[in-house]
Amino acid sequence: MNTSSLALATAAAAGSSSSRRSNRWKYEVFLSFRGEDTRTGFIDHLSIALGSAGINTFIDYELKKGKNIQRELDQEIEGSRIAVVVFSKSYAESRWCLRELSKIMRCREDQEGKVVYPIFYDVDPSEVRKQSGSFGEAFQKHERGEVPNEVEQWRKDLKASADLVGQDLKTTADRREGVFIQKVVGDIIGLLKTSDLKETKHSVGIAFRVEELSTKYLDVGGSHDVQIIGIWGMGGIGKTTLARAIYSKYHHSFRGQCYLEEVRSKKKNMVSLQQQLLRDILKRPDIKISSVAEGTKEIEKRLGSMKVLIVVDDIDDADQLDELAIEHDSFGPGSRIILITRDEQVLNIQKVDKKYKAQPMTDEDALELLSWHAFGNHCPDKEYIELATDVVDYCGGLPLALKVVGRLLATEKSESIWKSTLDKLRNLTHEKIHETLRLSYDGLSDDHVKGVFLDISHFFINRNGTEVVAILDSCSRFCVESEFKTIQDRCLLDFDSAFIRMHDLIRDMGREIVRAECAMEPGKRSRLWHHKDVTSVLRDDSGTEAIRGLTLELPENSDEHPFRTKAFKKMRHLKFLQLKNVKLTGSYRHLSKELRFLHWHGFPLAVVPEDFDLRNLVLIDLSYSKLVRVWEDSDLLPKKLKFLYLDDSRNLTQLPDFSKLPHLENLSLKGCEGLSGGYHLFAQLKMLQHLDLRDCNITDDAILESLRRLSFLCTLLLDGNGFNRLPILSGLSQLTVLYLNHCTNLQAIPDLPTSLLILEANYCTELEIMPDLPEMLEMVELQLKDCRKLKDIPNLDNFLCNMYTLHMEGCASLTATFKENILLKWKGDVVGGLSLSVNDIPPWLPYVAREDETVEIEVPPTFDYIGGLVVCIIYSSDYSYCTGSLCIHVVNRTQRTRFHIWPMETTVTASHECYLWLGNLTNKKLNLKGGDKVRVHADFIETEDDHQIKVKKTGVDIVEREFVASDWTYVDYKRVPYESDEEDTDDDRELSFRLRKILRF
Known part of the structure; x- marks a missing residue:
């Protein structure tokens, strides 16, 4: 999909929505009255006053002679927003009047948004309600001459209308009609106050998000239950824009509606929020509340039977929701309450039915939004495409940043100014962006959790979460895990995977907060990260005890002169030191004794100096170092150490005495080819859980035998080594991950522990024998790509149903019987992906398309349950060793939905060799229903070269059962806008790739 087509689609959707709103009501007010009593007096004056106020009013003398008066009156009642009776x-x-009233009351019941406003002109409301006085006399006559059922309905309608909010001349303005009319007109103006919110200019991508949220979360007009929906996400990500679009689209479908804005900033004025809620929904501008407690009770009492739409925007305190009576029992059936917040914890405290996390914009949408603000067009000027994509990268899909930066650059037409402005923004965040993001930081509960956030933003992004928790725990009297949860709930941190992620602009906001601590004297700040500031502090010896952490990275062959260790002398509270290719001269006793984290890539010395106090360190990373041996025995060794990384220290020949590291959990020696012995020392690592020995030139058995004693070992990485066989590892009862990729001399894998979840032995070209695997019920992933001598895996079919992934493409010696059994078993319950060297689609797949064709399916309406789709492809390439990402496009023409699904990346190792991929796509994502017309197409997008991988055939089947592993998350399902019934274009298939690659000329 290109940006132009999306812009046109969005504009069309917005225009259509606007048209529906403007054409819904023909008149704003319909006047119902008894002409003999009021036509030439009160009604005439009221009609003139309404017209003078600009209110479009219908009065019966506008009816044309010769027409069906009753039918025309009914049409005008239906077409009027407010009926004034x-x-x-x-x-x-x-x-006539009573029948007109009945029509009005039926419309009030049937038409969402219809308002009935009674005026009691020289008659008491109780006479209307109880049909007494002159109303009682009239009904005595009606009961003698009219149909009883109709008379009874008139009585009900009079009672119901008299119970509505209106005005009584006898009790208002001392019976002065002029003042009374002014009061009535004021009320009607309040009732007509538009509920349509101003649409955001250039609302790129909003139409699709509204449709997605409406379908999956709101269910307007569907469930009659009261639904509370939470929308949460980081500041500036477009939560309010989305909520306003939802509100504008659906508020007409509710009897009452209210949009409460900027609730966070109105904490001290809760009474005004309660009044606004009641006034907007009840259409009563005169409602007054004297206390919060009274307001809560009034909301519960008055709105309990009404179907309402309420948006509470920018809430950060669950107590405010209690005071606004945001509970399921407070509103009528079919009501929808939408809560907007940066803090997920607010939604966890409040019982919400569904939560929607607002996502950053796609690169394509981001480029279009930036272009509207910077160029006044849907795409950038051609010569600015590269710079524009740099800006998109900087903004990270944040709409607020795209708008602010786009406007900032709009007046500049010089490429050099664009570049310099972007460089400045990378070092000093724009004030508006900073202030918006900082609100989430300011809302953190205390200085301790704020400090944890600042530590992460400066030193720990993209690091393993377990490591960071251990490091920060060692610095604090408190366990920091709860702080992590608080920060994540505030959308300041993403900790969904093993690694800590943070949006670049959130990171920059944290760094700007620290910079502002002492803008002119960096040595007095708590954390230093900027190259210029750090080098200045180290050269001038201006560091102070305020410094908690410091980062300095230099190029590998930097001509920067060594710094003196004395520059660290005053940094007595330094806990985090992150260096790269930095050289120090002088005694290491000047470095802080409080260090917990030492990350020094390119460490320049052959051994860690004896006077370097390592005793409090939790993590040491000296990868790419010049170390020959790690350290000498001393009293300053890191006895609290949990993580030691010495990767690619190619001069390292001697391992340390591991008995001095009783708490070590992770040890990585990847690429340490010079190690010549001491492997028996591994046996001393009683607590070791993760061991990385990839590419260590291991050829003998001594090291392998010592591994059998590591009873707590969970992960073992042995890729790229030259041993011929493995020892029996079945005694490692905690081992879950074993990597043996590129062990090209390995001929056999003996017995393995039954705890194993993942085994990778790709490109083991001599591997012939796999163990009998009858008890491997925990295994979920087995990869044996290009093991060309392997013929069989005994008992694999016994545990295949639990697996997510089986890669055996390139295993050219597998027997036909083995492959047939695997394919049949995979047909059963497996939800993951199977890859084999096979030439054709299995015959049990009913829908098959050849190269460049699309599979077309109509889901049988008789299916009681749909588990999803089985998809199988045959693919090959004219080239060897080319890679590609498989993308499956599923278009539901009936529901008008489209998915791009990314189930795997693959490498074709042999030219013209055919491979099969077979996998299942869960219907929990696709939401297929009986009768749907569906198209399925598959292709590969190259990621590393231009050698194309071609899909030769595609086969599909519909699965009626539920997949065993239905919550499988290895596959990326991306729902994208549906544009037409036509097949996907090439541009559509590349939607998820980096914009640079798509738009490069």
Whole structure:
């Protein structure tokens, strides 16, 4: 999909929505009255006053002669937003008036948004309600001459209308009609106050998000239950824009509606929020509340039977929701309450039915939004495409940043100014962006959790979460895990995977907060990260005890002169030191004794100096170092150490005495080819859980035998080594991950522990024998790509149903019987992906398409349950060793939905060799239903070269059962806008790829 087509689609959707709103009501007010009582007096004056106020009003003298008056009156009642009913002394004597009232009350029931406003003109409301006085006399006559059922309905309608909010001349303005009319007109203006919110200019991508949220979360007009929906996400990500679009689209479908804005900033004025809620929904501008407690009770009492739409925007305190009576029992059936917040914890405290996390914009949408603000067009000027994509990268899909930066650059037409402005923004965040994001930081509960956030933003992004928790725990009297949860709930941190992620602009906001601590004297700040500031502090010896952490990275062959260790002398509270290719001269005793984290890539010395106090360190990373041996025995060794990384220290020949590291959990020696012995020392690592020995040139058995004693070992990485066989590892009862990729001399894998979840032995070209695997019920992933001598895996079919992934493409010696059994078993319950060297689609797949064709399916309406789709492809390439990402496009023409699904990346190792991929796509994502017309197409997008991988055939089947592993998350399902019934274009298939690659000329 290109940006132009999306812009046109969005504009069309917005225009259509606007048209529906403007054409819904023909008149704003319909006047119902008894002409003999009021036409030439009160009604005439009221009609003139309404017209003078600009209110479009219907009065019966506008009816044209010769037409069906009753039918035309009914049409005008239906087409008017407010029906003003003027009850006068002889109103009930008129059958026309009573029938008109009944029509009005039926429309009030049937038409969402219809308002009935009674006026009691020289008649008491109780006479109307109880049909007494002149109304009682009129009904005595009606009961003698009219149909009883109709008379009874008139009575009900009079009672119901008298119970509505209106005005009584006898009790208002001392019966002065002029003042009374002014009061009525004021009320009607309040009732007509538009509920349509101003649409955001250039609302790129909003139409699709509204449709997605409406379908999956709101269910307007569907469930009659009261639904509370939470929308949460980081500041500036477009939560309010989305909520306003939802509100504008659906508020007409509710009897009452209210949009409460900027609730966070109105904490001290809760009474005003309660008043606004009641006034907007009840259409009563005169409602007054004297206390919060009274307001809560009034909301519960008055709105309990009404179907309402309420948006509470920018809430950060669950107590405010309690005071606004945001509970399921407070509102009528079919109501929808939408809560907007940066803090997910607010939604966890409040019982919400569904939560929607607002996502950053796609690169394509981001480029279009930036272009509207910077160029006044849907795409950038051609010569600015590269710079524009740099800006998109900087903004990270944040709409607020795209708008602010786009406007900032709009007046500049010089490429050099664009570049310099972007460089400045990368070092000093724009004030508006900073202030918006900082609100979430300011809302953190205390200085301790704020400090944890600042530590992460400066030193720990993209690091393993377990490591960071251990490091920060060691610095604090408190366990920081709860702080992590608080920060994540505030959308300041993403900790969904093993690694800590943070949006670049959130990171920059944290760094700007620290910079502002002492803008002119960096040595007095708590954390240093900027190259210029750090080098200045180290050169001038201006560091102070305020510094908690410091980062300095230099190029590998930097000509920067060594710094003196004395520059660290005053940094007595330094806990985090992150260096790269930095050289120090002098005694290491000047470095802080409080260090917990030492990350020094390119460490320049052959051994860690004896006077370097390592005793409090939790993590040491000296990868790419010049170390020959790690350290000498001393009293300053890191006895609290949990993580030691010495990757690619190619000069390292001697391992340390691991008995001095009793708490070590992770040890990585990847690429340490020079190690010549001491492997028996591994046996001392009683607590070791993760061991990385990839590419260590291991050829003998001594090291392998010592591994059998590591009873707590969970992960073992042995890729790229030259041993011929493995020892029996079945005694490692905690081992879950074993990597043996590119062990090209390995001929056999003996017995393995039954705890194993993942085994990778790709490109083991001599591997012939796999163990009998009858008890491997925990295994979910087995990869044996290009093991060309392997013929069989005994008992694999016994545990295949639990697996997510089986890669055996390139295993050219597998027997036909083995492959046939695997394919049949995979057909059963497996939800993951199977890859084999096979030439054709299995015959049990009913829908098959050849190269460049699309599979077309109509889901049988008789299916009681749909588990999803089985998809199988045959693919090959004219080239060897080319890679590609498989994308499956599923278009539901009936529901008008489209998915791009990314189930795997693959490498074709042999030219013209055919491979099969077979996998299942869960219907929990696709939502297929009986009768749907569906198209399925598959292709590969190259990621590393231009050698194309071609899909030769595609086969599909519909699965009626539920997949065993239905919550499988390895596959990326991306729902994208549906544009037409036509097949996907090439541009559509590349939607998820980096914009640079798509738009490069």
